Amino acid sequence: MLQRILGGVLVLLGLVAVALGVASATVWRDSDTVVATAEPVGDGTMVVTDPGVLGLVSGDVTVSAKGPEGQPVTLVVGRDVDVLGWIGKDPYSRVTGLEDWDTLGVEAGAAEETPKGEKDAEKSAAAPSGADPAGNDMWVAQTSDDGSATLRWSDRPGRWTLLAAGVGKDAQAPTLELTWPRTVTTPYLWPAVGAGAVLVVLGGLLFVLGTRRARSRRDDAPRRGTGAASPTGTAAEGPDAAAGDDAAPAGTNPFVPVGATAWSPASDTPSDTPSDGSDGSSDLEADAASDEDGPSGSGTAEVPMAGRLLRRSRRRSAAPQEPDAAAVPDAAPAGWAAPGADAAADPATAWSPAVAPVPAEAPADAPAPSAPEARPATGATPHLSRRELRAQEEARRAAEQGGVTRMLRAITGSIPAVRPQAPDAPAAPAQDHDLSTPAGRAAAWRATWGFGQTPGGGSAGPDDHRPTDGENR
Amino acid sequence: MNRRTTRRGLAAVSAVVVGSVLLAGCTEDVPQPQAGEPFDGPVLTEEQETKVLSAVSSTVQKADKKLDPAALKSRVTGPALEVRASQLDVAKSRDDSSLVTEIPDESQQLVIPTTSTWPRTSYSITVPTEDLETPRLVAFEQDSARAAYKMWSWVQLLPGVVMPAFADAGIGSEAVASDDDSLAATPADALNQYADVVTLGSEESSFAKGFDLPEEDLAARVQGDAKNVRSTPGFEDADGEFEAKFSARKDDIRSVRTADGGALVMGALDGRTTLTVEEEGEVPPFTETQKALLGDAGLTNELEVEYTDMVALYVPAKDSDEKIRPLGYSHVATAASN
Structure with a gap:
């Protein structure tokens, strides 16, 4: 009896293991892309990613920024010093990294202490909010559109930084969505299926053995049992x-x-x-x-x-x-x-x-x-x-x-x-x-x-x- | 037998448990951003710089076509704007733009700074013009982070000049402050001394010995012009007096390190020539430009012409045996009065 129970349990476990393995490669398979969003915080019309955020998951990233309907949005990528220099003393949101796989951590950008010789910082601060970074010679990639804009970026060495800006009067900082492709592996599929199969076979053997013994015993039992009368x-x-x-x-x-x-x-x-x-x-x-x-x-x-x-x-x-x-x-x-x-x-x-x-x-x-x-x-x-x-x-x-x-x-x-x-x-x-x-x-x-x-x-x-x-x- | 199977069963169970724990653990930690190395290279790539050149060039060409100095402002600044605007005005009044300096947009060498702050200045040595005039050395400046690169200055290189070697555009060149003392003379001093040489001529200026002056230098040009004026028939008879005075602008100095530790210094000189003759005399403008600048004003016995000269010097390093060398200049009258 114990054998049969054990066998049954083993078979069950084996099936579960196989199911888990298969599920890990199908239902639970990680998505081929990582999509993370960043909601701007505080004032300001700009969202900036920290250096390294763009290449966080993989080298290729698709950035899309969404602002209110009809509000022009500009996305640019530049060197961190250039971007921060461009921002100057304006308030901005800073994307610091992934909080989880779906969310980007955002902080209020601290107004950088003006480095020596940065005379223009005050000028920048005086610039009207909703300024458009588009067209600046410093950017290595840029795109602008109404409502939402999308930019593809392949990471390269250096502290590249993304600047997303709502453009125009009373502009709002756009919401960022970063999408990375990801190579998904299914390392648990075959081990789980293999182990499951082994378990099933073992359990099946145990079960059959147990059943045989039990039956033979049962076969004996009735004879004695029924015949117990005489x-x-x-x-x-x-x-x-x-x-x-x-x-x-x-x-x-x-x-x-x-x-x-x-x-x-x-x-x-x-x-x-x-x-x-x-x-x-x-x-x-x-x-x-x-x-x-x-x-x-x-x-x-x-x-x-x-x-x-x-x-x-x-x-x-x-x-x-x-x-x-x-x-x-x-x-x-x-x-x-x-x-x-x-x-x-x-x-x-x-x-x-x-x-x-x-x-x-x-x-x-x-x-x-x-x-x-x-x-x-x-x-x-x-x-x-x-x-x-x-x-x-x-x-x-x-x-x-x-x-x-x-x-x-x-x-x-x-x-x-x-x-x-x-x-x-x-x-x-x-x-x-x-x-x-x-x-x-x-x-x-x-x-x-x-x-x-x-x-x-x-x-x-x-x-x-x-x-x-x-x-x- | 039973004990063994039990043990086996336990092992299997534990295997499954471990497996599921592993499965549960497959939610890996999110990666943390790895900030790369700080940038210490050129502020612009060659591509970007080339784009800047063509953007400036197209703006300038448009302005040239319309003869509209105002159209320059988006991409031209500093002494270059003064000179170009003046040239356009002159061209407009003369209805002839032949005297407007041609600036090719094709570059044969780029000098890109590594400055992380602003202003930033990059340089370009253009190809010779279509008329086979000497190449131009053009300086572009980005005044602030939100500003565009604008043409700040240009000079025509002296014929046969040997340009100092610059760091590759992919590496970037260090900007040199106007009071940098690692040079034979600070850029500011070098410009002042050069202004003196231009004013007084290589023979009279006490600074001339610090310079290696080519034949077709600005100093020679100014002195030559002065000589021409003074040797004009009747100049002596009319009690003529000709005076030329050049001085360096203090703020318009841009310098960049050369490969040998020296510096390329670009600056602007304010020049003023004054020609006076006897009371009854009349001084006509000597050039088409002066004529245009003077406009309809009647002639008097006095002619005052202002120049905005852009110059480029090579200032060697302090311990170098070389002397300061003029590399090129632009000598353009921007105002005239009498």
């Missing part, structure tokens, strides 16, 4: 009981008939094996159990591998926690308990022939005691029966389908991947080989790898496949 519970212990308890009272134990009785002929002493081999063969058993589900179901070579892998991981996770549960056969009986009922109802089912060799007494005995046990189980877990029905239906369809389709499916391996869970039961009897004997192990091995199944599979296959699919799902 069938599963007993079923879970069933094999052990069957194996460990000498299986002697086969007749009494509803589960034994199929599993134990069926094979008892083959293995003379099923009772002996469990005690010895229970530990030693537990792995094998588990493998066999898992594999029996896998290969028999798929009927192909690939699936067993998947089954194995799956089983192993499952074994790993399950082993430390619930050694009992590890023995999947536990589950299987629960599964086949229900089919068992069906089987009884439908004697013509494919596997019955396989069981046929078993003395008829067993079935004869078995159905009676098993029925009561099985019924409640199906009743308690109706979905099982539904699943089974579906499986049967599919099996029939599969049987109807030609060999080519099946082969195709086998090749593509699509069957195991999509087949719904099917009754585990049919497989169990067929594969609940007695592993204590070489013959049983061989049978299990054959079953696992699908040997010897094909001939019988023609008839028995469809049903046999199902368990695996359920596991593989």
Whole structure:
């Protein structure tokens, strides 16, 4: 669960990171231009930029000055001494720099102390306000227009200063707008997208792993949980009981008939094996159990591998926690308990022939005691029966389908991947080989790898496949 | 396993957090203005100076065409305005502008000052005129920051004169104060001494030895004119007296440093010649200009002509072996009376 949550969080974070990265290069991408405005302060008809302001963001700047409608505006660029000399003692607004990216800092221009020898300062001061700087020989760039004027300037070394002046009687200082082009980089795009992708992949892996584990656990859980009433519970212990308890009272134990009785002929002493081999063969058993589900179901070579892998991981996770549960056969009986009922109802089912060799007494005995046990189980877990029905239906369809389709499916391996869970039961009897004997192990091995199944599979296959699919799902 | 994934998850989370902090930090600080180096070069570029020249030239040409001295004022000032206005008046009364000095607007050398205050004076040496008269040395002055550059003075360079070397227009030349004492003589003194030389002639002036006077200098011209007047037939008989007096104007001095540490000094001399003959005699104007200036006034036994002379001197540095050299002059009568 924690894994899944973590996985989900990681995926989310990854997506967010990707989104942030993309946004940083699109929505939040800085504008290609920096536009900053300066509102004049105080009296005066002039606005002056400090040296360096024109080249603040980039070398090329477009200056536009806007005054009241119809009032001529003049923009000039000159050396700082020339501009300040031209202004003389007149009041003016001084643009000191960028306050933020949209606003220029403006101060009231301090009347410069008259430098020595600047005789004309007083003359300038006496000049009427609204004087027009246009036409002076000192400027290196100038433009004038009514209302608003625009000037382009490419910065060059030196203290170049812009002077914007409202011209005429009662003129007002214009509002300045400086526009610089800017090269915008998106340094966060690819790092963010890359990191996001990594996060998503990591998270996805975690999530999938977590989901698998959770599902496998859940798959276990219902069997135990639903069966908690009785069938599963007993079923879970069933094999052990069957194996460990000498299986002697086969007749009494509803589960034994199929599993134990069926094979008892083959293995003379099923009772002996469990005690010895229970530990030693537990792995094998588990493998066999898992594999029996896998290969028999798929009927192909690939699936067993998947089954194995799956089983192993499952074994790993399950082993430390619930050694009992590890023995999947536990589950299987629960599964086949229900089919068992069906089987009884439908004697013509494919596997019955396989069981046929078993003395008829067993079935004869078995159905009676098993029925009561099985019924409640199906009743308690109706979905099982539904699943089974579906499986049967599919099996029939599969049987109807030609060999080519099946082969195709086998090749593509699509069957195991999509087949719904099917009754585990049919497989169990067929594969609940007695592993204590070489013959049983061989049978299990054959079953696992699908040997010897094909001939019988023609008839028995469809049903046999199902368990695996359920596991593989 | 779980612990590991947890740790990995934590790392991922922290990575994302750091990333977003970085993203948030992408609002860079606004740049601060970097004031460049203070200007210490020429106050005008050559381009600007060339524009000034053509602006002045076109103004002057327009005035010349209309023979309207008032039209000069926007681009002409100082001694140049006096002289030019007088020339235009004379041309108007004579209905002939042949005596108006031609000033080419094409420059062969610009001398641009580095003065950061005002007034500022720049200089231009023009190309020879179409009539192959010698080039003019013209001074332009910007009186105040809001004023335009105006032609302040011009002189015709002496034939064969060797001009001192000036700093390149791209570097700029230092203006020299009229009382600068790093020179063989301060610009003011040099002009005063030169005025004395012009008045008295190279032989009589005590300052003449400080000057390297070419043959076609203003002093020689004035002395030559005086000699001509005095040698006019009947001058002696009529008890004629001719007197020429030149003095330097104190305020009209503009100087700029030359490459060798000397200075080019431009100034104006006020000249006055007085010619008197016996009571019964009559003194006719000697030149067309004088005639025009005199106008309809009847002749008397006295003729007084005023000149506004613009001169250019080269004043060497103090420790130089060179003497002060006249470079050019403009000798124009601006008033006459009798």
